[in-house]
Amino acid sequence: MIEYATYFGFISIGLAVLMNLHRLIVGPDSINRILALDTLTINTIALFILFGIWQGSSTNFEAALLFAMVGFITTVAFCKYLLRGDIIE
Amino acid sequence: MEFLIELLISAMIVVGGVFALVGSFGLSKLPDLMARLHAPTKATTLGIGGMLIASILYFAFIERTLSVHELLITIFLFLVAPVTAYLVAKTHLHKNRDRQDTAQFQLPPPAGTHKAGWATFNKSEKQSRTEIR
Amino acid sequence: MIRKVFPHPIMTAVLTLVWMMLMNAFTPATFVLGLILGIILPILTSCFWPDRPTIRNPLKVAEYIIVVLYDIVVANVQVAYLILFRRNRDLRSRFFTVPLEIRTPEAIAILAGTITMTPGTVSSDISTDGKSLLVHGLNVTDEQETVTGIKSRYEKRLKDIFE
Numbered sequence: 001m002i003e004y005a006t007y008f009g010f011i012s013i014g015l016a017v018l019m020n021l022h023r024l025i026v027g028p029d030s031i032n033r034i035l036a037l038d039t040l041t042i043n044t045i046a047l048f049i050l051f052g053i054w055q056g057s058s059t060n061f062e063a064a065l066l067f068a069m070v071g072f073i074t075t076v077a078f079c080k081y082l083l084r085g086d087i088i089e
Numbered sequence: 090m091e092f093l094i095e096l097l098i099s100a101m102i103v104v105g106g107v108f109a110l111v112g113s114f115g116l117s118k119l120p121d122l123m124a125r126l127h128a129p130t131k132a133t134t135l136g137i138g139g140m141l142i143a144s145i146l147y148f149a150f151i152e153r154t155l156s157v158h159e160l161l162i163t164i165f166l167f168l169v170a171p172v173t174a175y176l177v178a179k180t181h182l183h184k185n186r187d188r189q190d191t192a193q194f195q196l197p198p199p200a201g202t203h204k205a206g207w208a209t210f211n212k213s214e215k216q217s218r219t220e221i222r
Numbered sequence: 223m224i225r226k227v228f229p230h231p232i233m234t235a236v237l238t239l240v241w242m243m244l245m246n247a248f249t250p251a252t253f254v255l256g257l258i259l260g261i262i263l264p265i266l267t268s269c270f271w272p273d274r275p276t277i278r279n280p281l282k283v284a285e286y287i288i289v290v291l292y293d294i295v296v297a298n299v300q301v302a303y304l305i306l307f308r309r310n311r312d313l314r315s316r317f318f319t320v321p322l323e324i325r326t327p328e329a330i331a332i333l334a335g336t337i338t339m340t341p342g343t344v345s346s347d348i349s350t351d352g353k354s355l356l357v358h359g360l361n362v363t364d365e366q367e368t369v370t371g372i373k374s375r376y377e378k379r380l381k382d383i384f385e
Contacts, residue, residue, distance in 0.1 A: 001095050001096065001099050002095055002098055002099055002102070002147070002151075004099070005098070005099035005100075005102040005103055006102060008102070008103055008106055009102045009103070009105065009106040009140065011106075012106035012107060012109060012110040013106060013109055013110075015110055015113070016109050016110045016112070016113035016114075016133075017113070019113040019114055019116060019117040020113050020116060020117075022117050023116050023117045023125075029184070031122055031177060031180055031181050031184065032122055032125070034177060034180075035116070035122070035125060035126065035129060035177055036116065038129065038173055038177075039112065039113060039116055039129040039133055042109075042129070042133050042134070042137055042166065043109060043113065043133070045137060045162065045166075046105070046106075046109055046136065046137050046140050049137075049140050049141055049144050049159070050102070050140065052144060053102070053143065053144055053147050056151075056152060058148060058152075058154065058156050058158070061156065061158035061159065061162070062158075064158075064162055065158060065161065065162055065165075065244075068162055068165050068166060068169075069165070072165075072169045072172075072173065075173050075176065075177075076172070076173075076176060079176040079177060079179070079180045080176075082180045082183075082184065083179065083180050083183055108298060108302065111302045111305055111306060114305060114306070115301075115305035118305065118310070119305070119310065119313075120310045120313075121315075123315065123317075123344070123346075123358045124313065124315045124360055126344050126358070127301055127342060127344060127360045128301070128305055130338060130339070130344065131294075131297055131298050131301050131339065132298055132301060132302055132305070134339075135294060135295070135298045156246060157243045157246060158243070158244075158246060160243065161240065161243050161244065167339070168335075170338070170339065171334065171335035171338035171339060171345075172335075174338050174344050174345075174346075175334065175338065175345065175346060178344060178346030178347070178358065179346065179347060182346065182347065197317055197318055197319045197356075207347045207348075207349055207350070207356055
């Protein structure tokens with residue numbers, strides 16, 4: 001049963017990633033693209049977790065943790081750059 | 090008992106997937122950026138939270154190993170989502186500060202009687218004092 | 223003296239716990255290493271945290287967390303409903319102001335975070351005098367009701383905790 005649930009999870013996350021890509025490509029300005037990129041990172045973390053459950057191994061969590069941190073810092077850096085034209089003041 | 094736990098884990102994964110999907114659907118459907126901001130911050134974060142809880146349950150009851158990394162990721166994502174939303178909103182307001190006459194960017198004044206502006210556009214008294222110095 | 227070594231005792235405890243969770247092992251070795259990090263890091267970063275917030279009532283903190291977690295789940299169902307079954311032109315999304323009674327920076331930060339995570343609202347700015355928050359609502363029919371809801375549900379509890 002868990003296997004079918006993970007398949008469902010994979011499909012829904014895949015569709016979500018496609019919608020994020022739509023916003024990333026269409027998005028009228030750079031802020032929309034930043035938001036799409038942030039959501040894309042979070043969805044990728046979900047893929048890592050699902051893959052871990054599917055495989056029954058917990059080796060993916062370091063990658064997921066790093067992805068969460070780097071994704072957050074990326075978003076903050078992009079926003080800082082648009083706000084100030086400079087990242088480290 | 091085994092069956093109940095499997096059911097719970099599967100339900101968590103399905104609910105998480107649906108919420109993540111709804112969040113991304115909102116991101117691509119809603120009309121303007123401030124409305125779009127609502128979908129990823131809430132729905133996607135909760136979706137990932139559900140999947141991480143499913144993962145904790147799976148490794149605790151089926152694989153019989155205690156793994157607390159997922160809990161750390163969940164807490165981190167929940168703490169970080171408001172910060173991201175705030176920064177994106179601030180950047181959005183800042184970029185469109187010249188278009189405040191259109192209805193979409195018209196901001197209500199802050200509460201209170203004396204003069205104060207929003208921190209994105211106006212400097213606070215303390216800041217301008219240090220700059221003069 | 224003890225203030226110099228432990229500028230923030232809660233931060234020391236949290237850092238130790240996070241280190242043990244990161245290592246995924248609750249053994250004496252990770253505890254000692256975590257404790258060393260937990261003592262060094264608050265001293266190194268103490269210039270970023272000039273004063274420490276006082277928490278009056280630890281029991282209220284647990285109550286607040288439970289209330290917020292419950293609201294996050296409810297908020298998500300509401301927002302999902304709005305996204306899926308409401309046409310874009312029927313959405314009444316707009317900015318509104320929430321006047322603040324709390325003055326502690328930590329309490330205001332937590333309130334802003336809570337507003338972002340709960341029903342259809344995102345906090346997007348603070349006024350220069352720190353007395354009101356700019357909040358964007360996805361579907362606001364009655365502005366006054368939303369504001370009183372936020373004030374009575376979250377701000378009152380935070381006031382009990384911090385002031």
